Amino acid sequence: MVEEFKHAYLRLSKEHGLEAQECVVNLLKSLQQSSKKEKLVLNLSTNSLTSKTCAVLGKIIAADHGFVEYKFADCMLSEDAVKGLTHGFSRNTYVRKLDLKGNNIRGPAAEALGKMLRHNKTILSLCLEWNALGMLDNAFTIFCEGVASNQTLQALDLRNNQISHDSAAELGRALKQNSSIRALDLRWNNVGLLGGRALIEMLQTNKTLTRIELAGNNIPADILTSIETALSQNQDRALITEDHKKKTSLLSKHLQHLEQEKAVQMDELMGTIDQQEELLRNTKRSSNDKIGQLQVALGERKAAFNSLASKLAMTESELALAEQKCNDYSVIITRLKHELSDSSSVHQGDIRREREDRANTEMKLLKELSEANERNISFETKVEDLERKCRQQTEQMFAFKEQTTSLQAEIKVKGSQYEERLQSERSRNKDALHEAEQIRQKEIARLKSEAEETEKVLRERIQRLELSRLQLEEELSLMKTMSMTDRLQAEENVNIARQKVKLEEESRFKALEEKLRLAQISKDELQSRHNQQQSHITELSSKNSSLTLEVETYKRRIEELSEEVNKKNMYTMQEVGKVKIDLQSVQTKLDSEKSVQKELRDKLAEADTKLSEQLMKHRELLDSKEREISHLAERLRAREGELARAREEEIQRAQILQNAVMTYVSKVPGSPSR
Template sequence: MDEFRRLYLQLCKDHDTEPQESVLQQVKELGSSPKHGPSRLDLSTISLHVDTCAVLGKALSTDRSFSEIRLADCMLNEEGAKLLLHGLCSNTMVKNLDLKGNNLRGVGAESIGKLLKFNKSLRSVCLEWNSLGMFASSFTILCEGLGANHTLTVLDLRNNQITHDEAAEIAAALRKNETLRTLDLRWNNVGIVGGRELLSSLQQNRTLTKMELSGNNVPADTIKAIEQALSTNADRILLTSEYQDRTRMLTNEIDSIRKDRSMQVSDLLDRIDQQNENMSKTQRSSAHKIGRLQEALEERKSSFNSLAAKLKMTEAALALAEQKSHDLGELLTKSRQENNQSQVHHQAELMKEKEDRNAAEAKMRKDLGGVHDRNLQLESKVDELERRNRALQDQVFELKETVAHLNAQIKVTNTQSDERQQREQQKHKDAMKDAEHLRQQEVSRVRLEAEETERVLKDRIQKMEMHRMELEEEISRHKSSLVSEKSKYEEQMQQAKTRIKHDQQQRVTQLEERLRMEQMSKEELQNHSDHQSAQVTELQTKHTGAVMEIEGLKRKIEEINQELAGKNAEKMTAVEKVRLELNQQASKLEAEKLTNTELNERLEKVEKQLRDQNHRHREERRDLETEVTSLREQVRMKDAEINRIRDDEAQRARMLQSAINNYVGGATGGRS
């Protein structure tokens, strides 16, 4: 309201006119009211001069604040009304206009006609207590505007000096107008002819439902005929509104049914797609699990093969140790033979010394010194052989310990692999059971289990690889230790050989120096030789014990090989079990495929049901169309009945007109 007030003041300033205090007061009162939205501009009983009307017309041409304007009894002159109504032609907010009691005539009627022609928002116009019917040409322009209007529903033309000619113009406008519902023509001078024109216009106008004609000298039967026509129009409008409402409802129902059907179909398709996706995911996850299990089996096979290779390598090392022990045994036999040969040679020398004792004491002394040196050399050799035998026994014991350690490790790895396999089998069985029971509801859980199993398998694979690396490192350490020991033994053998040679040379020199002293120690030599023979027997017994121990080691190695064969057989049985489980999984997958086929069959059934529902929907639509056609037929029959009633009324009107004409003719003839 303040904006309208400022606009009004600005336009008054632009036109060099003084704003009317009464108008400003009224606008100010509207601005102080607490109402929101479009309001009412009431300038009734305020005398408006021409400049004020021009300013108000320009202000109202672009205003969107007022939906109702009251200008009753404002004493508007023709020029002021023209300027005011010209501004309202471009207004798009005003719905109700009251111009009662302003004595509008020719120019005002023309302005009202232009307003009705160009304004697109007016719904109700009150023109009571004016003189619009005084100039026929101006009223014709008003009626032309009424015929071209498509928004007006209420028109009040009371007390406007309308005669039968202007009533004929109104009738012509009503033939063109399709929106007017109420027309008030009370207290005019329409007369009989005007009433007939209005009655004839109602034959074409089908929207007018109320017309007031009291105080117009219109016959009662014409008024009755007009009322009947108006009632038929009201019935028609009611029927058409009901028909439109019903058609609107039916179309809304049909659209809702279509939407529901489309939503159901889309939901079914989404469910089918989701189930297919779930099935594909389960198949992919099961295939992935099977591949992981096969990879784990292959890795276990490779680990078992590596263990078998390690066992072969240990057997080869044991064979090398046996070979070394055999070589040492040959060395012992050679030493014994040398000892025996030395003993025989010594005995021979003793015999020669007995025979030649008196002849060559010096020679005997030399021979006895050599024998003594050789005995010492043999003793050193025997000591060395004993040390070597002990070293070989220590090596054999260490080899036994390594073999026992390897067997324990193999047993531990086998038990761990069996336990892991059992755990994996149990987990796989549990996962398959869960997948069977919760296949549609717990897909996310299956995914989590798959991820957990993948992580567990990865951890196990890493652990197996670490264990394999540790075993390989242990084997490499054993190999390096064996190689180092072999090199040490060879170096020791070479050193022993060099020492023996050096000792032999030294002892030869010592024997040559001690030959002279041997004659005095013959008995001691004999006792010492007996002692040496006892020691040789002991060495023989020790050698036989070492051979028995080596044979025991061989038997143990054979037992280990048998155990490995049993483990391989168990591994093959485990592989067969895994194959059986894979076959069971394949059968389960086939069962899932069968369930998929059943789901497809259900989908086909659902589609068939949808087709049946569509068929029923079409039949219902046909029924509705038949019902609509029947309603249209009923409307057509009522229209025909209404036309018949109109024809009857028209015929009655013609009969009344002929009777009136005859009466008027008889009266004029009697006067003449």
């Protein structure tokens, strides 16, 4: 933005045949070099600017959007220069502050300022200190008209402008129409008593002006107090209005937020209502489908009941025949039980003797096996400790374990042979079971007849329920659900009755089957055990001889393994001695390293002491330097005080010179007003 302003200034000065002033160019260059992102300020104060350069600047300012504040203080601008600048500011839409302090603005220049205030809608602060706006009443009235029409200006500085009581009255009339100015500075003018009264009248209508500076205007104290009271009322009113605006903005935001929340809630409610309607529709459809399916199922069940009724009639006759056969079989079973009891008493004595002999032999074998197992376990523990160092021994032990597993497999094979014999004997009993199954089927037929009778009773109930359903269907559609529940309850009762009948039938059949099966098994077992035990005794004697041979072989194997273990123990002891020698050498090395570390620690302690001494010296030097710095700072403060005094003296001298110039200018006759 600064580059564009600079190029435009140079271009327009060339077009008008002017030489660019160095003060303007140097200022633009400095701004271009700084080029901060803050708000830019064009400060041309205390620079003598010609009317033509001001005209060029006015044209550039009219279209500028970079500078927020312009300062033309103490530039001694002529009337044409002020007109050129005001022409540019009347079109500018970006400036916020304008400073025209100490430029002897009066007459046509004041009229140009009034016109500028009519057109400009962005300036918030206007400083016109040390000018002569109040010298000519006609020009000041035009300026006041511009102030009245402007509704954006908030601060107006009119100090030392020779404003009389008439011009103060004009300013009061203008401020009655203005509603934007918050602060007005009229210090060091000639407002007087009449001007103060005009300001009081203005404050009765203007409620936005909150601060007026009136020092050095020869206004009585009572008028000043009344003005201050009016201003305090305006301040309170401004605070109230600001609070009201803040509260209204907060309430509006809160209302908007509530409206948005309500809209969201309404959308959610509408969505939930739509979902519920869809669910109701789906439930209605599903209920209708279920009702149709249940009606179809009822028809199918009716047909099934009819078919079962015909089957029950057939099974009743079969059950009568089955009962006769059951009675015959019961007589036969009682006779067989007496025979079995006699034979069992004879065989039980033989079985006891054989069991005692078998128990003695088994105890001997178990003792020998337990001793062998204990020895094996002891050797296995030793072998497991040495497995990490000798893999060859592990392979031999695995071979030994494989042999034991093969022996166990042989035992399992022999057990499976015994099971095969048992299965062959069970097949003999299947024939007897087949006959018992026929008897069971006959009893099932009899129970089916009983079930049919219960089904007939339930059919009558179902017919009654159907009659009640037909009556209820003629009523309201809401009673359909009640009829469906009644149907489901009736079906559940039917199922419960069926399950009870089936359970009773099954319990009866199972009891009869178990009785027959136990009788036949006891008979067959007594006959087969005698033969089996004789063969088993011969097999056990052969096994005993084979196991004794295997135990002897295992003993020889264990002796060989013990010798190998002793050899390995000797080898391990030798290795342990070597490791101890290595450890002693390592310990000597560690002791030497510890001594070296102690020496290094001593050196570090000495270095720490030296560092602490150096730090103490460094701190003392720092303290001395800080004292010197504080002494120099006191000297600088004294020098700054002297400089401030010199500046104040220079400012007082400049004010005296300015007052002298102003008195000289006021004595010189002004140009005639338009």
